[in-house]
Amino acid sequence: MVHGSRTQIDTLLQANSLIPQYHNGRRITDETTLTHVKQACGMVRSNMEAALSFGWVPTLLRGKPVCIAGGNFVSARLFAQRQNLQSQHGRYR
Incomplete structure (x- = not known):
């Protein structure tokens, strides 16, 4: 599962007071x-893992332990040079 x-x-x-660009x-x-992206992603991940740790209510997993694994499975690379942007982080493929 990958969250947005x-x-x-x-x-x-x-x-x-920052405007998303x-x-x-x-x-x-x-x-x-x-810095804010990392904070927001951490909050989303924490909330998602907390919800999963209780088991899904409408399924047979209700009340049963769910194993959760997390890690850095996606990486980003600099892309700004290709687009002449000052984005400083990330790359499109």
């Missing part, structure tokens, strides 16, 4: 934004 967090990131940025639908992430 765009809404949570944008909400956190706006709460800190996008180019062709992709986030432009500078050092300041990256």
Whole structure:
């Protein structure tokens, strides 16, 4: 399972008086934004793992332990040079 967090990131940025920046639908992430991205993703991950740890109510897993594994299975690389952007983080393939 891979979670999204765009809404949570944008909400956190706006709460800190920062305007989310996008180019062709992709986030432009500078050092300041990256700090908030990490925070938002951590909150989403923590909430998701907490919900899964209780087992899913409408299934046979209700009340039974669920094994959860987490890690850095996705990596990002610099992309700004290809688009002349100052995004500083990430790369499209």
